[in-house]
Amino acid sequence: MLYAEFMSAVLPPCPESEESLTEPELLHLGPAGDEPCLRADAARNRARLLDAAARLIAEHGAAGVTMEAVASAANVGKGTVFRRFGDxxxxxxxxxxxxxxxxxxxxxxxxxxxxxxxxxxxxxxxxxxxxxxxxxxxxxxxxxxxxxxxxxxxxxxxxxxxxxxxxxxxxxxxxxxxxxxxxxxxxxxxxxxxxxxxxxxxxxxxxxxxxxxxxxxxxxxxxxxxxxxxxxxx
Amino acid sequence: MLYAEFMSAVLPPCPESEESLTEPELLHLGPAGDEPCLRADAARNRARLLDAAARLIAEHGAAGVTMEAVASAANVGKGTVFRRFGDxxxxxxxxxxxxxxxxxxxxxxxxxxxxxxxxxxxxxxxxxxxxxxxxxxxxxxxxxxxxxxxxxxxxxxxxxxxxxxxxxxxxxxxxxxxxxxxxxxxxxxxxxxxxxxxxxxxxxxxxxxxxxxxxxxxxxxxxxxxxxxxxxxx
DNA sequence: CATCCTAACCGGACCACGGTCCAGTTTCAT
DNA sequence: ATGAAACTGGACCGTGGTCCGGTTAGGATG
CATH class of the missing domain: 1.10.357 (Tetracycline Repressor; domain 2)
Known part of the structure; x- marks a missing residue:
């Protein structure tokens, strides 16, 4: 697939500031699996958070869910949510x-x-x-x-x-x-x-x-x- | 100007919920002057707030100005800002x-x-x-x-x-x-x-x-x- | 397999800011 | 003068986001 070269040629028209993203942020078909290379506990917490978030959103609507609610529903500290997902x-x-x-x-x-x-x-x-x-x-x-x-x-x-x-x-x-x-x-x-x-x-x-x-x-x-x-x- | 009829005919394609707006919100050439019919003190505070806001924004950029800062720069309580301008x-x-x-x-x-x-x-x-x-x-x-x-x-x-x-x-x-x-x-x-x-x-x-x-x-x-x-x- | 070391991770206290509330005060029409 | 509507201000709240001391995973080493 010649998309790699196409992407690197055409994607960065805006000089992006070099940031250490907290998540690989689904960049055009990034690393295959869902978790890049997290530590075991981190991966587990990530999964729990996504699960809890999905559950809460299905229940209260996406707008009515607070980050703290997601954190506690996943039995995890709030800091962990932000560490993992940035915001x-x-x-x-x-x-x-x-x-x-x-x-x-x-x-x-x-x-x-x-x-x-x-x-x-x-x-x-x-x-x-x-x-x-x-x-x-x-x-x-x-x-x-x-x-x-x-x-x-x-x-x-x-x-x-x-x-x-x-x-x-x-x-x-x-x-x-x-x-x-x-x-x-x-x-x-x-x-x-x-x-x-x-x-x-x-x-x-x-x-x-x-x-x-x-x-x-x-x-x-x-x-x-x-x-x-x-x-x-x- | 036949714009009045045009406006009322074409503007509300979305049934707007009847709200008591805090400001006349510059609806297409609303009441001529700047202040509709506010009480004297209210009008004075409104002017002070706009002035203070403009000053602070010119100084710190629009993004770096908090509502509280505007309020205190205008010698006014925070509640007054929100009462006047909604948000x-x-x-x-x-x-x-x-x-x-x-x-x-x-x-x-x-x-x-x-x-x-x-x-x-x-x-x-x-x-x-x-x-x-x-x-x-x-x-x-x-x-x-x-x-x-x-x-x-x-x-x-x-x-x-x-x-x-x-x-x-x-x-x-x-x-x-x-x-x-x-x-x-x-x-x-x-x-x-x-x-x-x-x-x-x-x-x-x-x-x-x-x-x-x-x-x-x-x-x-x-x-x-x-x-x-x-x-x-x- | 036991031990150790370090980088990564965890959690919850903490902060800032937007927005709400209401008891007290002021204006103004009568 | 007076009553009521309108306004005021600051205490208060919820939420997104930050910070940092303590903890843990897991590779390296013996």
Whole structure:
């Protein structure tokens, strides 16, 4: 798979500060298993924490679970939770890890139209639909796992998705600013927006999927000519 | 101005819960002056708070200012801050109020190309450029004022911007799902994204503006034909 | 297999900050 | 002057996150 080189070539457009992450943070198909190389007790506690968190969230909703509750439900000190997962976001993210890995595997090396083999535009469409369905499925968790404003665009899964879109867009639109286009498309798939539209506005998921298709069509159909430059008032 | 009817007709797509807002929250050109009808002491404290907040923010950055610091800098109890502005976001938003009012006035009734009189697509372009410039100008404040995930899409200014885009898009693309398209375009103008691209990635603002133009072109140029429906794997 | 040594880990006391509450005070219309 | 609505301020609370002295796992060594 030539994705390794692609990743290292295209992933770091933002010089990342060298941090010792507490978790390998599901970086694009990281080390195979679930636990990298933790000490026995640490691994045990990690498992207990994830288990307790999942249980509590299923019971009280993702938003109504405190870190302390998770800690004590796992018979573990609060410090241990933060040592292992860094912060609240880290814990919630870890819970989404399985799903995220599956998804990445699907669009990186799975069967078409999501995976390689289909036309770029077709893959684009499939990607959005899959993202939307995933968002609808895991909505509360994805909402609660939303990182703070600073990290939001630097979090590994997001960057992988973005890079994937860049790759597909570049094939379909060699001359466009695909970097920015990819950000635009990602914006449409933002879980917070999906939540707003489906839950708060009652919009059916089908319309969101149709909207994605329309958006992809518009974006990938050629632009007839270059209009005059903008001279906007302020 | 037929904007009143437009607003009441198009603004509440989401049945808003009836809340007694602590502030008139700059709802699309609300009551003219700065203070609606507060008691004398309340108005005085409000002014003192805004002043103190502005001072502290200029000094320590928007992120490094605590509510308690603002309160004591204004010689006021912490409770007063929250009574007046609801929460942190409310205070920061109030600081952006002037700018927001000016901006709304500009695109609602100002001169073209931002205001009425120009072609919809032209106004669209101008709107994005103005938003981007505003975002760059007030970046830290706008970042700090970012509402929580639940409110993010219900906050009045955002809804006004969205409605404006819907209006313009509808004129340019009568048959499109302009509601969703507007959300997409708004996503591009998201201050958090702007911050990421300019500050964290070092992307020049000019490229962002060019990208907006390109995006508008792509979105508003007709789609040649309706492709087959998506059948995405999961 | 017993011992030892060190790095890693543990837990809960601790802190900061956003937000709430309510008894007391002030304004202002009458 | 007076009553009531509105405002005030600081004590209080819950939660996310930090810190550090004590503990433990588990490889190395004899």
């Amino acid at each position: 609240r976001t880290g814990l919630l993210t870890a819970l989404l890890d399985h799903s995220e890995r599956n998804f990445q595997a699907a669009f990186l090396s799975g069967p078409p139209p999501l995976g390689p083999g289909a036309e770029p535009v077709e893959r684009l469409r499939a990607f959005g639909v899959a993202m939307l369905r995933r968002a609808v499925d895991e909505l509360d968790l994805q909402l609660a796992a939303e990182p703070g404003p600073d990290r939001r665009y630097s979090v590994p899964p997001r960057r992988v998705h973005h890079s994937h879109l860049v790759l597909l867009l570049r094939q379909a639109l060699p001359d466009a600013d695909v970097e920015l286009l990819a950000h635009t498309l990602m914006g449409y798939l933002n879980p917070v927006l999906v939540h707003h539209l489906t839950r708060q506005c009652g919009m059916p998921a089908a319309r969101l999927e149709a909207g994605w298709g329309e958006l992809v069509d518009r974006v990938t159909s050629g632009v007839p000519s270059v209009p005059p430059p903008v001279t906007a008032a302020r | 942190r976001t409310g205070l920061l938003t109030a600081l952006l109020d002037h700018s927001e009012r000016n901006f709304q006035a500009a695109f609602l009734s100002g001169p073209p190309p931002l205001g009425p009189g120009a072609e919809p697509v032209e106004r669209l372009r101008a709107f994005g450029v103005a938003m981007l410039r505003r975002a760059v100008d007030e970046l830290d404040l706008q970042l700090a004022a970012e509402p929580g995930p639940d409110r993010r899409y219900s906050v009045p200014p955002r809804r006004v911007h969205h409605s404006h885009l819907v209006l313009l898009l509808r004129q340019a693309l009568p048959d499109a799902d302009v509601e969703l398209l507007a959300h997409t375009l708004m996503g591009y103008l998201n201050p958090v994204l702007v911050h990421h691209l300019t500050r964290q990635c070092g992307m020049p603002a000019a490229r962002l503006e060019a990208g907006w133009g390109e995006l508008v072109d792509r979105v508003t140029s007709g789609v040649p034909s309706v492709p087959p429906p998506v059948t995405a794997a999961r």
